[in-house]
Amino acid sequence: MTVRAPYRPPRDRLWFTRTRSATVFVLRELTSVFVAWSVVFLLLLADAVLSGTTREFAALAARPWMIALNVVALAATAFHAVTFLNLAPKATVVRLDGWRVPDWVIQGGNHSAWLVISGLIAYFVLRSS
Known part of the structure; x- marks a missing residue:
């Protein structure tokens, strides 16, 4: 008698592209x-401001790879913020006197x-500059 392993379907590693x-979301x-x-x-x-090493920090921040990373x-971060704020109406239901505030009002308030x-x-x- 041969014991077979249970069937496991192959994983689709790019499931989120469908x-x-x-x-x-991803x-x-x-x-x-x-x-x-x-x-x-x-x-x-x-830390650089508090320790008085702002010149060294500015030199690090001015390097091309650091500028590219920060851009x-x-x-x-902007994409993250916009998509997060767009989800707010789904996570927060606001009711005023029994009336549900529309999603666009919540989104507009958050973005504003x-x-x-x-x-x-x-x-x-x-x-201050």
């Missing part, structure tokens, strides 16, 4: 690496707040 929503999850890099970069900047990180806060940060950073 639908647009799955592809966007891309958003992968962009988390660049979001984490942005946090590390800002922590390195804060990619900026694009990935992001734009206003980014504008304020840019104003204060650029003003």
Whole structure:
């Protein structure tokens, strides 16, 4: 009597490419690496400011590979933020007096707040230069 192993179908390693929503989901999850890099970069900047080594940090940040990495990180972080904010209406149901607030209002509020806060940060950073 021969014992056979149970059948295991072959794995499709590119399963997420079949639908647009799955592809966007996987891309958003992968962009988390660049979001984490942005946090590390800002922590390195804060450490350089506190320890008085801003010239060394500026020299590191001015290297072409670092500029390229930060440009990619900026694009990935923007993609991550936009797709995350677009999912907010699915995760948060807001009701006012029994009436459900439409998805576009929640999305618009999130994107508007992001734009206003980014504008304020840019104003204060650029003003002090």
